[in-house]
Amino acid sequence: MVFGLVLTLAVAGVHYYLWRRLVRGTTRPGRARRVLTWSLVGLGALVPVTLAASRSEFGHWLAWPGFFWLAVMFYLVVFLVLLEIPRGVAAVLLRRRAPVAQALTVPPAVPEGPPAVPEGPPAVPQVSAAEPDLVSRRLFLGRATAAVAGVGALATVGYGISTALGAPVVEPVRIALPRLDPRLSGLRFAVVSDIHLGPLTGLRHTERIVRMINELDADVVAIVGDLVDGTVAELGPLAEPLKELQSRYGSYFVTGNHEFYTANGPGEWMAELERLDVRPLRNERVEIIHRGAVLDLAGVDDVTGEPDFERALGGRDRSRSSVLLAHQPVQVAKAAGYGVDLQLSGHTHGGQMVPFNLIVPMQQPVVSGLATVDGVQVYVTRGAGFWGPPVRVGAPPEITLAELTHVGGS
Template structure:
């Protein structure tokens, strides 16, 4: 299975690189030797992408991070370039029948310039949107007997900390969380990108310990925590980071309300939500953390007051955000189903390329009244 995945990925990369390089060289034909510079640059960047893909985590950290940024940036660039060149080729094919382009070589060169400039600008904006998260503000009232109280919650998801999103991002995220002066911090999965090895190498536990919260820091597992050494190693890392992991568990906060943390649905043996609700005082509000926003009716049926999810990144890149809207009942943002409030965050971090094209990184601040 892993070999098949590897072959598929390499085949797709070769198709993208081969087509964009071939057409790029042809589009630059009127500029003479510049086409060879483009081809050489494409070859070097492809090698960085391949090296990062094959052995990134075994390289020295600074080199791995550089290769990761360059390689993933090139990947995003050629994906957009691939589809843009396809559109140009459709225009050129139509021109062979209708002859509406007077100077084809010049048209190709201008198209190349406009397309590459547009992609670079979009990537620049996308990197800014990743590095400058917005603060999403919510005010939620639980549908339970009123105690005339409230709690300020900071919810984050999909930090994807690792050798790519390294220590500086952990420090940045902790600072951003603390600036909100939260009562309670909830991490809704995929805090670890894959392996805790890189986090330990960078002593990120020391940074995560600095999160300031009156009522504690609680987290659930996402699918990416299952891709590394194992859940037990992740649990140990959370423990030394002063983060309480809820794996099909609940905790009573202030003796006032519950937080339930579900294991990720990648574990087919996870407990049902009904079982997790079994012994709880139904008069108290319940906040559910469930990384992947599937089967939202479960929360409604169990009279959950607030469900927080992540996972989707809101697509991370245009037009995948449009696909996400079709895949999920709620792929991003706020939804109310009966008396259950649901918020699916786009996530604070990213997976892979450090860009948010058509989307936005975010931290969620919730004033939860009960």
């Protein structure tokens, strides 16, 4: 209820700002202003309705228009805020050029003696033509600002949609691990996260991801959470291509926060993934044996569930290198205490829509790419799908090919 109230107030505040800039600032009182006002009210109501109902059967019909407007709304605000300073400067210049309206009548001198009885109606002050001219200039400024913001927002969202719905970028990365057995050098992980099967994705989305992963000829496939945004009954057919995943040592999965948001919880998806030959690692580890050497591959639940690092990593031989699958980068804080060499994560989407990439560091230690946190190397993939608006700006979808090497090795 608190989240819903905050969301409603935020949406209302944003739409009031848009009304002032896009409606009040561009129209005179009258029919056009009324129509635009009620249109904006309707679009404002569409946002929380879409977010609340997007997972229901009825809500699927709202997904495209609702999330499209959410993206356009966001970038309208971004462009309008960026235009506030030049708009303010232009408004000051307009006021200086247009003389202030003055009454042209001269007040009569005060007569001596008793006041005279006025003859005829009182004089009406005459207003300079400068005032309507100033109003026209303000309307021109408001309309020019709205036009620039509108074109910028629509162009940005259009680019973002084509990026989000396009093929993921394959990001090759070589990660040197100091304790890696030289025999494990060259071991390759195909890492994918945040596929977000849902109302705006189709079967081709999954098929393309599976095809691209198989073309990498990886040793291990790691799916690090947020696979779905719905139940098996709703999205099972979209996940079916996962059974075609190919790798030498298997495909593994750890839960993300969205698996815990599904109506039936994550349990049914764990069973479905096992049917599709993808092994869930729920606070457990397995041994990857490559060229006679052993690598510990562990996985923990997302922080939304009950991650158990002790169960997944406790009691192992720390002379062996280890790779941890954990959905959120912030989980590295606990992984560091167990001697983990590398953590593979997702969750951030790389920010998905600039400038959200500037906000992610407030919650997560890494936005995307490779970094070292508390002595542990962390690679954060941007994810292969999207959440909410089907828009990606400055953060294209990604499938990662991570190759392990020992220090000094090739």
